Amino acid sequence: MDFRLTDDQQALRKGVRELLERRFDRDALRAAAAGPAALDRGLWRELGAAGFFALRLPEAAGGVGLGLPEAVIAFEEAGRVLLPGPLIATHLAAGEVEGAAEGEAVVAAPDGPLVEWLDEADVVVGDAAGAVPIRSVDPLTPLHRLPVPALRTPAEGVGRTGSRRLTAALLSAAEQVGSAGRTTEAAVAHAGTREQFGQPIGGFQAVKHLCAGMLVRTEVARAAVYAAAVTGDPVEIAGAKLLADEAAVDCARDCLQVHGGMGFTWESEVHLHLKRAWVRAERWMPRALAEEAEAAHLSPS
Structure with missing residues (x-):
C-alpha cells in the first residue's frame, strides 16, 4: 500500500x-x-x-x-x-x-478521569459534573478531574461511542507524531550549530546515534498512524497510539539530552514538547488501555 x-x-x-x-x-x-x-x-x-x-x-x-x-x-x-x-x-x-x-x-x-479546557468551553459533551481543577504538568493544557471516572475498556472499539474514542485516539497519536518530528528537527539543528572542543556536537558519535534513533522512532510512528487512518482498524489504532506516545516522549527526552541544560529553560520549547507528550499519553487511549486492546487481539480466548 x-x-x-x-x-x-x-x-x-x-x-x-x-x-x-x-x-x-x-x-x-x-x-x-x-x-x-x-x-x-x-x-x-x-x-x-x-x-x-x-x-x-x-x-x-x-x-x-x-x-x-x-x-x-x-x-x-x-x-x-x-x-x-x-x-x-x-x-x-x-x-x-x-x-x-x-x-x-x-x-x-471528558475522557476517563480527565477533561481539558473545561473553563474555556462553551459546550461540554458528556457529564463533567463535580469536576475539580488540578495542576497540569503542561502549562498549556489546563485539566479538571472527574469525581467518578468513566469506565474504559478495549471493548469500546464497538459502537458509536467507541468509534469516536478511537478517532480521538488516532488524532491524538497524529499530534504526538507532529511533536516527535519537531523535536527531531530541533535536535538536529542544535547539533549542527552547537560546538564543543572546536567542532559541532553533531560530529560526535553519541549525538549522531541519538538523532538517528529519534528519526527512526518518528518515521515508524508516522507510518503506523497513516496506516491506521486508512484502515480505521481498532487494533491498528491502538498500536499507532502506543508508537506515537513513545516517539513523542522519547524524542523530547533525547532532544533535551542534545540541548543539555538549555533545553530546560523557558526560552526553549523543548521542555514544553515533553510535558505535552506526557499529558497526551494519558488521554483518549492511555498505554495500559492500548496494550490491553493489543493483547486481546493476540489472545482472543
Whole structure:
C-alpha cells in the first residue's frame, strides 16, 4: 500500500502549516506558556474558517468532505507547534454542536478521569459534573478531574461511542507524531550549530546515534498512524497510539539530552514538547488501555 501523500494532501499540509506559522509561531508559544492558560478565540475562528474542525464533515452539511487521513495530516501539524486547546473534542463535535465546525464554539469532552479546557468551553459533551481543577504538568493544557471516572475498556472499539474514542485516539497519536518530528528537527539543528572542543556536537558519535534513533522512532510512528487512518482498524489504532506516545516522549527526552541544560529553560520549547507528550499519553487511549486492546487481539480466548 502506498502511503505517500497525494498532491491534495501535500497542499493541505502546506496550508495548515502556513496558517499555524503565521498565527502561532514559537514566540507565541512561549508567550502563551508564560501566562495563564487562555484560548485565542481569534485563532480558533480562523481554524474554523480554514475548515480545520469541519474537515470530515460532508460538504452537504457545510464541511470540507475529506476523510480521516486528511484529519491526521492536519492534527500532525497542530502537534508540531503544540497548538493549545480542545482541538479533538471540537473536531469531533463538528456538525453536532452549533458553532463547533466554524470555530465559534469551543467544545470540551471528558475522557476517563480527565477533561481539558473545561473553563474555556462553551459546550461540554458528556457529564463533567463535580469536576475539580488540578495542576497540569503542561502549562498549556489546563485539566479538571472527574469525581467518578468513566469506565474504559478495549471493548469500546464497538459502537458509536467507541468509534469516536478511537478517532480521538488516532488524532491524538497524529499530534504526538507532529511533536516527535519537531523535536527531531530541533535536535538536529542544535547539533549542527552547537560546538564543543572546536567542532559541532553533531560530529560526535553519541549525538549522531541519538538523532538517528529519534528519526527512526518518528518515521515508524508516522507510518503506523497513516496506516491506521486508512484502515480505521481498532487494533491498528491502538498500536499507532502506543508508537506515537513513545516517539513523542522519547524524542523530547533525547532532544533535551542534545540541548543539555538549555533545553530546560523557558526560552526553549523543548521542555514544553515533553510535558505535552506526557499529558497526551494519558488521554483518549492511555498505554495500559492500548496494550490491553493489543493483547486481546493476540489472545482472543
